[in-house]
Amino acid sequence: MTTDPFPVLETKRLVLREVTNEDAKDILNYLSDKEVMKYYGLEPFKSINDALDEISWYQSIQKNKTGIRWGITSKDQGIVIGSCGFHKIESQHFRAEIGFELSKDQWGKGIAFEAVAAIISHGYEHMNLQRVEALIEPPNQSSQKLVEKLGFVREGLLRSYEFSCGKFDDLYMYSLLKQDYDKMNSGSQKDV
Numbered sequence: 001m002t003t004d005p006f007p008v009l010e011t012k013r014l015v016l017r018e019v020t021n022e023d024a025k026d027i028l029n030y031l032s033d034k035e036v037m038k039y040y041g042l043e044p045f046k047s048i049n050d051a052l053d054e055i056s057w058y059q060s061i062q063k064n065k066t067g068i069r070w071g072i073t074s075k076d077q078g079i080v081i082g083s084c085g086f087h088k089i090e091s092q093h094f095r096a097e098i099g100f101e102l103s104k105d106q107w108g109k110g111i112a113f114e115a116v117a118a119i120i121s122h123g124y125e126h127m128n129l130q131r132v133e134a135l136i137e138p139p140n141q142s143s144q145k146l147v148e149k150l151g152f153v154r155e156g157l158l159r160s161y162e163f164s165c166g167k168f169d170d171l172y173m174y175s176l177l178k179q180d181y182d183k184m185n186s187g188s189q190k191d192v
Helices: 021-031 048-063 111-126 141-149 178-191
Strands: 014-018 068-074 080-090 095-102 131-136 153-164 167-177
Touching: 014 111, 021 048, 021 080, 021 095, 048 068, 048 080, 068 111, 080 111, 095 111, 111 131, 111 141, 111 178, 131 141, 131 153, 141 167, 167 178
Parallel strands: 095 131
Antiparallel strands: 014 068, 068 080, 080 095, 131 167, 153 167
């Protein structure tokens, strides 16, 4: 049985690659931060085992073809400073949900935008997606701004949609359709 190699994506400043157990310390470093985890749906990580469990989840969703998660690394450092990817892939409906997080010391540098733009491009060009969704808590304005900058449209509010960290959370449903993505990208190429 052959498995497809993990798709490594490269941008101007970043390499998006497979996360391995060797990255557990880096993942623990940022997922133990209360601010990074504020809208993640989990409590801040406390041990290396929490990070290894997260990596195991990344591996399981890829093995089961329900998702793929890339480690975000900067070309100059090579360490994992965040992750992004697709989960809840519904092949028969040509859709997937995105998720992303970034180490707090990397916030405000356009890194999350660069990484998420790369995976969205990969999703439409190589994974045959028609629809990419983002579910974002209303107070998480920075993630809302990021997806809106990428062309996502807010479709509505899903009330008490998710139960995490002992409470029910409302989530905004955002989507980006392939035809909207294609239209945005053909327009940007004309301007060049």
